[in-house]
Amino acid sequence: MTEGRLTHLDETGSARMVDVSAxxxxxxxxxxxxxxxxxAAAAAAIRDGAVAKGDVxxxxxxxxxxxxxxTSDLIPLCxxxxxxxxxxxxxxxxxxxxxxxxxxxxxxxxxxxxxxTAVSVALLTIYDMAKALDRGMTIGDVRLxxxxxxxxxxxxxx
Numbered sequence: 566m567t568e569g570r571l572t573h574l575d576e577t578g579s580a581r582m583v584d585v586s587a588x589x590x591x592x593x594x595x596x597x598x599x600x601x602x603x604x605a606a607a608a609a610a611i612r613d614g615a616v617a618k619g620d621v622x623x624x625x626x627x628x629x630x631x632x633x634x635x636t637s638d639l640i641p642l643c644x645x646x647x648x649x650x651x652x653x654x655x656x657x658x659x660x661x662x663x664x665x666x667x668x669x670x671x672x673x674x675x676x677x678x679x680x681x682t683a684v685s686v687a688l689l690t691i692y693d694m695a696k697a698l699d700r701g702m703t704i705g706d707v708r709l710x711x712x713x714x715x716x717x718x719x720x721x722x723x
Contacts, residue, residue: 568689569615569665570605573639573642573677573684574605574705575707578686579676580641580642580676581642582642582644582689583642583644583674584695585644585674587672587715588596589673589674589715589716590671590672590713591667591671591672591673591714591715592604592612592669592670592671592699592713592714593669593670593671593672593674593675593676593686593712593713593714593715594669594670594676594711594712594713594714595664595666595675595676595677595680595709595712595713596666596667596668596680596710596711596712596723597665597666597677597680597683597684597701597707597708597709597710597711598663598664598665598666598680598684598685598704598706598707598708598710599663599664599685599688599704599705599706599707599708600661600662600663600664600688600704600705601661601662601664601688601691601692601702601703601704601705602660602703602705603660603661603662603698603699603701603703604660604694604698604699605659605660606692606699606704607611607698607699608658608659608660609663610693610695610698611657611662611695612657613652616698617696618694619694620657621690621691621695622657622662623690623696624677624690624694625653625655625662625664625687625690626653626655626687627663628686628687628689628690629653629664629666629683629684629686629687629690630651630683631646631681631686632682632683632685632686632687633651633666633668633679633680633682633683634648634651634678634679635682636678636679636682639682642684642700643678643679644670644672644674645678646670646674647670647672648667648668648669648670648676648679648681649670649671650667650669651666651668651669651679651683652666653665653666653668653683653684653687654666654674654685661705662688662691663704664684664688665684665710666683666684666687667680668683673717674715675712675714676702676712676713677709681707681708682705685704685707688704688709688716689704696709709722710721710722
């Protein structure tokens with residue numbers, strides 16, 4: 566594969582699922598992060614466990630972990646992967662919640678999409694549970710922070 570080539574397109578430009586059967590099975594890990602910004606009052610309610618729908622952080626954590634395991638059902642060309650582990654850290658700050666997910670597998674393809682999906686769904690769940698407090702919340706800065714394993718080796722965001 567040449568650098569920069571779109572591997573999910575065949576020679577005619579049609580979408581395809583990449584054949585990973587010839588790739589080596591290695592331990593792979595990816596970490597993604599994101600953030601939801603909200604009013605100080607909404608953040609305080611989440612921190613204090615005062616949201617009517619329940620424990621926002623606990624529910625968001627479980628939702629993100631579940632989403633990582635279901636990524637191939639959501640993203641059409643992702644491979645279904647045996648997820649070995651998912652950690653999802655949610656930190657309530659003065660004006661929002663920061664999310665960081667790390668996903669691990671031993672397989673023939675990476676887990677970047679699973680980490681990004683975990684963060685995205687966790688943040689969407691926070692929005693859903695706290696929207697009565699602040700409909701103007703903003704989800705953003707969702708990005709890959711690092712990945713390791715596989716033929717392309719390790720990568721870390723600058």
